[in-house]
Amino acid sequence: MAAVGDKSSARGASKAGSDPEMVTMNVSVVLFTSDLRLHDHPPLRAALEDGREIVPLFVRDPAVDGAGFAVPNRLAFLADCLSDLDAGLRERGGRLVVRHGDLVGEVCRVAAEAGADEVHMATDVSGHARRREDRLRRALEADGVRLHVHDTVNVAVAPGAVAPAASDHFAVFTPYFRHWSQQPLREPLGAPRTVRVPDGVGSGSLPSRSGLAGLSEGLAAGGETEGRTRLTAWLRDELASYEEGHDDLAGDVTSRLSPHLHFGTLSSVELVHRARRAGGAGADAFVRQLAWRDFHRQVLAARPDAAVSDYRTRNDRWRSEAEAxxxxxxxxxxxxxxxxxxxxxxxxxxxxxxxxxxxxxxxxxxxxxxxxxxxxxxxxxxxxxxxxxxxxxxxxxxxxxxxxxxxxxxxxxxxxxxxxxxxxxxxxxxxxxxxxxxxxxxxxxxxxxxxxxxxxxxxxxxxxxxxxxxxxxxxxxxxxx
CATH class of the missing domain: 1.10.579.10 (DNA Cyclobutane Dipyrimidine Photolyase, subunit A, domain 3)
Structure with missing residues (x-):
């Protein structure tokens, strides 16, 4: 059964088929991508329904390197996040399975090794992510495995959930924010108490910061534990002054939570709920910034080429990097x-x-x-x-x-x-x-x-x-x- 916010699922045939002698499989794969946390994680909670065993999986995809996105600072933060996620899973009786290779191929291999009949993952909005999701769905369907894609994992309001009558997305933030603010949000989910992982699924080693060259000297630490600690302290000490001071460069009362939102160690849904409970002008201003994140995602979901091309051309004759x-x-x-x-x-x-x-x-x-x-x-x-x-x-x-x-x-x-x-x-x-x-x-x-x-x-x-x-x-x- 899909969790609230499940966008779509491939209805592949159950591996049990119609043969009454076969035992229905009870294993799910949870594919972690940019959602490296245990709290408020709809794919994880959905996969654990009915006491299922799960395989928490992260795939280190070389396609990310090839696209130029595997840069030292994010690789270091990612290593922190994966280490913390693995530690959290082990505290609950599980572990993180790490693979290296083409994401589609590795997910299919892990599903086969575990005898899984379904895969849960969060949706993403980039053109690359959407093409990858389509490839994964087709490959899993061919193996009789269902794919459940959840759409409010890394956003508070899903792309496409609000749109003007004459368009597939809002091109101006203010009317978007007005509609966004009126949307009911799902309730945040607690972290699971127990995670059972089936035997026989191999894993590579966790990545590490050590050996990474070119890191920024003052790079912050990553991981859900670090993110939640920072969130709690910031809500207590700085939120009230955020509206007045968020543009003060020296004062620096910004939350500095953007890396945790990017890697999904914190949930936008939970942040909106906690800020609204705190209340006040600072909370309102902070929630507005979270809405900007969702706004940009609904734009990119509708216009994926905006990642590389002008969303609205001004016929500029820009100076190139070589010229300038x-x-x-x-x-x-x-x-x-x-x-x-x-x-x-x-x-x-x-x-x-x-x-x-x-x-x-x-x-x-x-x-x-x-x-x-x-x-x-x-x-x-x-x-x-x-x-x-x-x-x-x-x-x-x-x-x-x-x-x-x-x-x-x-x-x-x-x-x-x-x-x-x-x-x-x-x-x-x-x-x-x-x-x-x-x-x-x-x-x-x-x-x-x-x-x-x-x-x-x-x-x-x-x-x-x-x-x-x-x-x-x-x-x-x-x-x-």
């Missing part, structure tokens, strides 16, 4: 001469994470002030972000580039104005740009205004482009005058 090589390198290395931009880029390199306001500023600067193709920036972010998520990353980049869902596609964020508003005393800049630690606000945000010996004493580059010049180039490119 020096500017792009300065942006990546945090030496553009604009302290707030450089501080955010250095935080990204050190932590594998960046404050959301910093993401908006750095994206606007690259795409509009430097007029470089947004795909250059989105690729670099995916190379480093531990929460690097195709839906959120690509569509947020398109939003800032003016090719996505923003209703003001030509807005340009002025890094100096933004710095004075969201880092008024310069604490964030001084934290990440040590060359400027001797400077106080407001000059810390405009060090090029220093003169003579004062300027010579600061080992920091001049701006790669004047803001008026960058704005003029952008306007001319967009035909704005």
């Amino acid at each position: 090589r020096e500017d792009v390198e300065a942006w990546k290395e945090g030496r553009t001469g604009y302290p707030i931009v450089d501080a955010a880029m250095r935080q990204l390199r050190y932590e594998g994470w960046m404050h959301n306001r910093g993401r908006l500023l750095t994206a606007s600067f690259l795409a509009k002030t430097l007029y470089v193709d947004w795909r250059v920036g989105s690729r670099y972010f995916l190379d480093l972000l531990v929460d690097g998520d195709v839906a959120n990353n690509q569509l947020n980049w398109q939003w800032m580039a003016g090719t996505g869902t923003d209703s003001r596609p030509n807005r340009v964020l002025n890094p100096v104005t933004q710095a004075k508003r969201y880092d008024p005393d310069g604490a964030y800049v001084r934290r990440w740009v040590p060359e400027l630690r001797s400077l106080e606000a407001p000059v810390v945000h405009e060090p090029w205004k220093l003169r003579g010996l004062d300027r010579a004493a600061v080992d920091y580059p001049d701006p790669v482009v004047g803001l008026p010049d960058g704005l003029d180039r952008f306007k001319r490119a967009r035909g704005l005058g």
Whole structure:
């Protein structure tokens, strides 16, 4: 029986068939993908119905490597998540089975080894994930195994659950959020007390952080245990001030839960419920951010090519990475001469994470002030972000580039104005740009205004482009005058 939120199931014939002498199999496979947790896990709970044995399975698919998504920071966080998931399963009498290879082939092999008659998994919205799901369904059906796909595992409201009358998805967030907020959410599920895994199913070794090169020095730890601890502390200590302070770069009262949402060590459904129970303006603002995640997923589900192509073309003639090589390198290395931009880029390199306001500023600067193709920036972010998520990353980049869902596609964020508003005393800049630690606000945000010996004493580059010049180039490119 499928859990609440089960989108579809392949009705393959039972391996018991109609022969009364055969014993109906009572084993399920639970395929973990981006849902690496035990709490509020609909596929897991559905698979455990009727006292079934289960095979908790994770497949390390080389296709992910081939697509360029297996980057050091996320591999390290993934290793933490899998280790913690395995530990949680062992506490309940089970274990995590890890395989390496083509996901479809490995799932079918594991199902055969275990004598499983059904597989449960969470849905995903990327084009790759949907094609993979279709291949898996066909392969399992050929073996007489049912596939159950659950659609509210990594979102609060499933893509397609709300849509305007004349379209298959909402292209503007505000009306989407209004409908999203009116949707009844399923109740969060507790973690199972006992997990029984059949004998005879082999497993590879768990991946480890050790030996991974190129990790960000300040990369956070992963895993459900870490995520739940952080969630509880943040709800207690920071949620109330979130609405007022979530854009304060130095204050950093953001939840920092995005890596856990990306890997599914925390549930969006549970987060919405817990925030709403806490109540207040901070909770409302936080829930709105969770809705943005669902909004981007419903856009990508409807338009999978938005991961690589303009959602709404502006007929841009972007500078390529090769054409803008020096500017792009300065942006990546945090030496553009604009302290707030450089501080955010250095935080990204050190932590594998960046404050959301910093993401908006750095994206606007690259795409509009430097007029470089947004795909250059989105690729670099995916190379480093531990929460690097195709839906959120690509569509947020398109939003800032003016090719996505923003209703003001030509807005340009002025890094100096933004710095004075969201880092008024310069604490964030001084934290990440040590060359400027001797400077106080407001000059810390405009060090090029220093003169003579004062300027010579600061080992920091001049701006790669004047803001008026960058704005003029952008306007001319967009035909704005």
